[in-house]
Amino acid sequence: MSVDIAVVGGGPSGLFAALGLIRAFEGLTVKVYERAQSYRECGAGITLDVNGMKALRAVDEELYAKFQSTVVTDVSQMQSFDQHGEPIGDRSTVSMKTIIDNIKQKTGVGMGMIGWFDIQQMIFDALPEGTVEFGHAFTDLAEEADGLSLTFENKPPVKAKYMVGADGYFSPVREILHHDGPPEFTDTVMWRARFPWKPDSGLPKGPDFVHSFSGGRLQGLVYGLPGDVVCWILSAPVDLCEAQGVEYDQAQHSRSKQRRQISSYQNADEGQGLSAHTRCLKVAEIAAPQMQELVKLTDPGAIIEHGLFVRQAGELDKYAETGWGKGRITLIGDAAHPMRPTGQGMNTALEDGAVLAWHLQHGGLCEEAMRAFERERIPRVKSMAEQEYARGATAYKEDARAALDRVKTLPMSEQDFSDFNLSFHPSTLMDSWPTVIELTFWRGFVVVAPTLFDPPLAFAAA
Known part of the structure; x- marks a missing residue:
């Protein structure tokens, strides 16, 4: 089999990247290779935040509308308990719907809670039939004169011009690229x-x-x-x-x-x-x-x-100039920047998919466009990772009230982090699909692309 772009990993980030690339180019052959034999209803829930919603809207307005009508926005019973099951403070009387309506009025985008499985299934349903190849456990790749050769367990090899590694924080694709070992437990x-x-x-x-x-x-x-x-x-x-x-x-x-x-x-x-x-x-x-x-x-x-x-946020510094990919291969989501699961892992992965699709649509199907995508993303995801690491690392306290008050020790205040989050403004993909242009050598040319979001604030890790 031969494809234009192979996406390794069929979780929500890989599926959304594939959707973005299909929306970006007419006639582009994109396949997602997933090691599981099928999807099953599992996992927990996720807050699909404003930045994740903006990414969905930039790629597919119809899919964005479906998410907007599906997410939970009205939570009337919000209560915290200590380890003995005793309530901490008074039961909240603030409607989440009121908070979300205020955010939507400010940003034009809503947010809410939804299941991890539901995100995966809704993006899967938006893809053309046959996009995902199940039962494909990626094992290795080799560079060839005109692209890449991917190998899978007990499956025929796949030829691909370009590749996206969306295979999680134990990414085999990343290990082949960088040999930088596993993430930190x-x-x-x-x-x-x-x-x-x-x-x-x-x-x-x-x-x-x-x-x-x-x-x-x-x-x-x-x-x-x-x-x-x-x-x-x-x-x-x-x-x-x-x-x-x-x-x-x-x-x-x-x-x-x-x-x-x-x-x-x-x-x-x-x-x-x-x-x-x-x-x-x-x-x-x-x-x-x-x-x-x-x-x-x-x-x-x-x-x-x-x-x-x-992976510690500081690790991203070594890729600031070169990007976290190599050649015809890039990484997204947890494969590129694994974070503690405190709210932004999924949302930043959706950001990745929207920004990657935009860069390839405007820069052409080429290595330089991939590197431009990576360099664009690194400052933002580094700040996100610093905040999320500190948020998670300080949560496990003996005293319940101290655990709830940990936000006081974070690199950004809650308001600063909210403002930083809302600063993500992805450009919508062009309505008219361009012809797929593959550019391999860019020497002598300078590509200038507008930024996709306001310049991120710089914060040091706590």
């Missing part, structure tokens, strides 16, 4: 689950509640999504897990082990689910009673367990 373990609402859950029916749990060095979150779906997340430091009899050997964080574990977001089998359920139950013994009961109530196969990994 944060000594934190997370469990996620998604399941249909049950009458004995003790939770409201419907997507209008968010319950957070802090203290005891644990973090928990429970919330509803459309379709009477309940999601919960529980995370804890490794030493706390081990104190509960849940071992987390560093050897289990080898690249191959974690790649199989992360792929379980699509392919969780009964064995993995039961193991995750048993381990999570042990840790939940010291969590708030409400969290304990939810874990007990959850079907074992619905629970996913994984470690949290990051």
